[in-house]
Amino acid sequence: xxxxxxxxIRKGPxxxxxxxxxxxxxxxxxxxxxxxxxxxxLLQRTGKSCxxxxxxxxxxxxxxxxxxxxxxERVVIELQAQFGNKWxxxxxxLPGRTDNDVKNxxxxxxxxxxxxxxxxxxxxxxxxxxxxxxxxHEAPSFEARNISLSSEGESSSTFLQSLSSGIQNSETxxxxxxxxxxxxxxxxxxDQDITNHAEFSTTExxxxxxxxxxxxxxxxxxxxxxxxxxxxxxxHLPIFTDPYIDMxxxxxxxxxxxVAEFSFGQPFLEPLETIRTGVAREKIDLEPDxxxxxxxxDVFDQIELLPKxxxx
DNA sequence: AAGTATCTCAACCGCGCTCAT
DNA sequence: AATGAGCGCGGTTGAGATACT
Numbered sequence: 167x168x169x170x171x172x173x174x175i176r177k178g179p180x181x182x183x184x185x186x187x188x189x190x191x192x193x194x195x196x197x198x199x200x201x202x203x204x205x206x207x208l209l210q211r212t213g214k215s216c217x218x219x220x221x222x223x224x225x226x227x228x229x230x231x232x233x234x235x236x237x238x239e240r241v242v243i244e245l246q247a248q249f250g251n252k253w254x255x256x257x258x259x260l261p262g263r264t265d266n267d268v269k270n271x272x273x274x275x276x277x278x279x280x281x282x283x284x285x286x287x288x289x290x291x292x293x294x295x296x297x298x299x300x301x302x303h304e305a306p307s308f309e310a311r312n313i314s315l316s317s318e319g320e321s322s323s324t325f326l327q328s329l330s331s332g333i334q335n336s337e338t339x340x341x342x343x344x345x346x347x348x349x350x351x352x353x354x355x356x357d358q359d360i361t362n363h364a365e366f367s368t369t370e371x372x373x374x375x376x377x378x379x380x381x382x383x384x385x386x387x388x389x390x391x392x393x394x395x396x397x398x399x400x401x402h403l404p405i406f407t408d409p410y411i412d413m414x415x416x417x418x419x420x421x422x423x424x425v426a427e428f429s430f431g432q433p434f435l436e437p438l439e440t441i442r443t444g445v446a447r448e449k450i451d452l453e454p455d456x457x458x459x460x461x462x463x464d465v466f467d468q469i470e471l472l473p474k475x476x477x478x
Numbered sequence: 479a480a481g482t483a484t485c486t487c488a489a490c491c492g493c494g495c496t497c498a499t
Numbered sequence: 500a501a502t503g504a505g506c507g508c509g510g511t512t513g514a515g516a517t518a519c520t
Contacts, residue, residue: 177490179514201505213505218489221507231487254508265508270487273510281484 176210180219184209188216189224197225222266229262234271242268 176184187208195202197220200213209216223230234242238260245256253265253272260268 179488199505212490214491214507215489217506222488233486251509266488269509274485274487277485 174210175204175212177215180223184211185219185224188219191216192220192224197221222264225264227262228264229267232262234263234267238263239271242271246272 180188188203191203191208197217200217200220202213203209203216204211204213211219222228241259242256245259249255251269251272253269257263257265257268
């Protein structure tokens, strides 16, 4: 719908001529009196529509058509956590960005995460992003299917707690990569770069990924936790670019040795430099509802127990 | 190459606040 | 104090672009 002839109000995409009229009006009177634009017969647009057009598209120094930088993403995520969905307020911290930009960015991000983490009914070749958990040994205290993360309102961090408390020594849990948690085109490809099954296991008090013993991982999550991530060789080291959406993000492989380190925590509260260098802090406070709360809790519903090796 | 899924972004809508009358 | 216009904000929609199969 482009217009409403009954009321003489035009809607839909703006024409260049309309933009020109609007710009002339603002140059003459300033960005105000939006309703007068229509009452003067300059445009058949509502004052709201005029204001929106100016604020979102015509205003000087806008970063139109420019993707959010990592720094901007960091700011949005940090401020959203702080202010909530106060897009206009958040936008004031981002020169050249409008509340609409921020809103759209956040919306896309949410949708992306939701899509990534949702459980497809039937795994297909393209849907190998599901989480799959296998266990080599029975561990009565750990029932992956019954972590009760699907119950509404339950913190997804419960998953970590359940996981940490449930994994028994020498038990192996396999997890298929959440596809696009890491963007294969620009970052670490979980599928190829680690193994086809990233394998989480425990030995003594350590959590391992693949064959690598990675982190001390006591049965219960403690306040301070550091996680190391290692790979066989430099070739396998990913380039982590997204510090927030992606689990293993923000680390530049060129700056890492064979062991990359990352930390659970609230990355958006950390100095960006820490993220960029890829050198995790020594220790980070682990907030109970931090990283994993960014995901829909039902992501963990997909976790399934694979038959024990003895059953295969 | 075609069909489908997903993403991006411009624009609209409704609600609530402020302020002039 | 009540009312209505103007405006700002957050949520939502839909078209076009792009990616994927």
